Amino acid sequence: MKLTFIGADHEVTGSCHLLEACGLNVLVDCGMEQGVNKFENAELPISYADVDYVLATHSHIDHVGMLPFIYAKGFRGQVLATRATTDLCEIMLKDCAHIQESEAEWKNRKAKRAGRQEEPPLYTMNDAEGVLEQFVPCDYGHTIRLAEGFEVRFTDVGHLLGSASIEIWMTEGGCSKKIVFSGDIGNEKKPLIRSPQYIFQADYVVMESTYGGRFHKSSGDHVEEFARIIDETLAIGGNVVIPAFAVGRTQEVLNYIRVIKERGLVKSRPDFEVYLDSPMAVEATAVFKENRMDCYNEETRALVKKGISPLSFPGLRLSVTSNDSIAINFDTKPKVIISAAGMCDAGRIRHHLKHNLWRPESTILFAGYQAVGTLGRSIIDGREEVKLFGEPIEVRARIEKIEGISGHADEAGLLKWVGSFMSDLQQVFVVHGDDEVCDQFAATVKDTFGIEAMAPYSGTSYDLEKGCFITVSRGIPIRRDTSEKTKKAAGVFARLLAAGDRLRKVIMHNEGGANKDLAKFADQIHSLCDKWDR
Numbered sequence: 001m002k003l004t005f006i007g008a009d010h011e012v013t014g015s016c017h018l019l020e021a022c023g024l025n026v027l028v029d030c031g032m033e034q035g036v037n038k039f040e041n042a043e044l045p046i047s048y049a050d051v052d053y054v055l056a057t058h059s060h061i062d063h064v065g066m067l068p069f070i071y072a073k074g075f076r077g078q079v080l081a082t083r084a085t086t087d088l089c090e091i092m093l094k095d096c097a098h099i100q101e102s103e104a105e106w107k108n109r110k111a112k113r114a115g116r117q118e119e120p121p122l123y124t125m126n127d128a129e130g131v132l133e134q135f136v137p138c139d140y141g142h143t144i145r146l147a148e149g150f151e152v153r154f155t156d157v158g159h160l161l162g163s164a165s166i167e168i169w170m171t172e173g174g175c176s177k178k179i180v181f182s183g184d185i186g187n188e189k190k191p192l193i194r195s196p197q198y199i200f201q202a203d204y205v206v207m208e209s210t211y212g213g214r215f216h217k218s219s220g221d222h223v224e225e226f227a228r229i230i231d232e233t234l235a236i237g238g239n240v241v242i243p244a245f246a247v248g249r250t251q252e253v254l255n256y257i258r259v260i261k262e263r264g265l266v267k268s269r270p271d272f273e274v275y276l277d278s279p280m281a282v283e284a285t286a287v288f289k290e291n292r293m294d295c296y297n298e299e300t301r302a303l304v305k306k307g308i309s310p311l312s313f314p315g316l317r318l319s320v321t322s323n324d325s326i327a328i329n330f331d332t333k334p335k336v337i338i339s340a341a342g343m344c345d346a347g348r349i350r351h352h353l354k355h356n357l358w359r360p361e362s363t364i365l366f367a368g369y370q371a372v373g374t375l376g377r378s379i380i381d382g383r384e385e386v387k388l389f390g391e392p393i394e395v396r397a398r399i400e401k402i403e404g405i406s407g408h409a410d411e412a413g414l415l416k417w418v419g420s421f422m423s424d425l426q427q428v429f430v431v432h433g434d435d436e437v438c439d440q441f442a443a444t445v446k447d448t449f450g451i452e453a454m455a456p457y458s459g460t461s462y463d464l465e466k467g468c469f470i471t472v473s474r475g476i477p478i479r480r481d482t483s484e485k486t487k488k489a490a491g492v493f494a495r496l497l498a499a500g501d502r503l504r505k506v507i508m509h510n511e512g513g514a515n516k517d518l519a520k521f522a523d524q525i526h527s528l529c530d531k532w533d534r
């Protein structure tokens with residue numbers, strides 16, 4: 001009975017853990033690393049062909065994105081996931097394979113011109129289709145036996161349609177242990193889907209810590225906020241452009257708009273039109289609309305029982321082809337446009353930004369997290385001009401952000417989830433958090449509940465039967481290249497650090513100053529920190 005940590009250790013993406021027990025090699029998640037990573041991931045200590053099962057917690061690419069890759073390398077076992085996750089993986093993995101193929105094609109065109117060797121894509125559409133054949137859809141709450149002494153169960157964790165924590169019972173040589181993998185833990189009282197379900201017993205827990213140390217800003221009534229912004233914008237003849245992730249956030253926004261229409265909250269144009277302009281979002285919405293009574297919250301189930309679809313309303317227009325998309329910008333009627341990508345770095349949303357950012361009567365409405373370095377973030381931070389398709393566009397539209405919408409539990413939610421275990425947990429392993437965040441969250445779990453908790457680095461392995469570490473990895477930092485671009489980025493960051501030093505000096509110079517001035521200075525620093533600390 002051995003657990004090895006492979007990915008999302010002291011990092012937030014690339015989730016992957018190997019469990020060896022009862023003669024089986026089981027991977028829990030097989031995610032792709034995204035964005036900037038700090039540590040090298042350990043190699044899987046067995047060959048991909050020797051993996052018997054993959055258990056997938058949910059369909060986000062950082063949890064399942066490498067499934068086609070391991071298929072290409074010889075994996076032919078089954079992938080167990082909930083029904084909704086299985087259906088969403090079909091969309092997500094094909095989209096990811098398409099991106100891999102087009103990126104490789106683009107790089108290879110450049111390589112060819114430069115006389116360099118061409119590289120194959122990370123994986124192909126065939127690999128994605130191949131691994132999708134290996135999926136076995138499972139129901140929540142059913143115990144599934146994979147081998148003598150090895151059983152698993154999926155429990156709803158309220159992060160995304162189909163998302164689950166995975167409970168695993170193992171008995172080997174008379175010793176029985178239970179381990180629970182949290183998956184990504186959702187927020188309570190989200191639209192459409194259920195809140196996280198709590199689990200009461202386990203010997204070991206492997207849990208995420210994405211929002212460790214952070215608390216969501218208290219959220220107002222999102223329906224009212226959306227309605228007010230839409231009403232004010234449409235009343236003066238502008239468009240409301242909402243960048244949203246195709247899977248999850250888009251469907252939540254559609255649900256809010258359905259309620260707005262039902263209650264007649266947009267007085268200026270009660271029959272306003274809403275364009276959903278993203279083929280992937282249209283496909284994902286169809287998956288959300290299928291009968292998902294096992295995933296829906298009570299409110300949504302009650303609607304469906306009455307024959308009302310939570311994601312349909314009069315005036316909803318689905319735009320799939322690029323001609324549909326182009327036509328939206330020729331139609332001068334004030335409207336709502338929902339499009340992807342959620343952080344505005346790619347996709348059709350960029351066309352809608354190009355056509356609306358310069359218009360003072362339009363609104364760009366953000367309903368989700370915008371990472372540092374993305375176009376979405378720079379618009380929120382007040383950039384006065386952006387470049388889209390090589391053209392400078394002045395930002396004159398109204399920029400709005402709805403706070404408190406998140407698919408992840410904050411620190412209070414994470415503690416509530418782990419605090420629900422009533423039995424004495426032997427050990428909590430904290431994963432899926434930024435480098436310092438996961439260490440701090442492990443310390444918080446230890447302080448709050450008196451449970452052993454630590455955040456392992458990739459390559460660490462643990463004997464679940466004896467309850468001790470076999471290997472403790474220290475984490476291998478990724479060696480950064482020293483190209484000009486990287487050097488420049490390091491230089492800019494050094495400037496920021498120097499600015500921080502100066503701030504501290506200025507604070508010291510103000511010691512003994514008037515209370516009123518000191519309070520004002522402190523308020524200004526806090527508001528600066530609130531702006532950047534995300």
Ligand SMILES: [Zn+2]
Nearest residue numbers: 058060159184
């Ligand atoms: Zn996720």
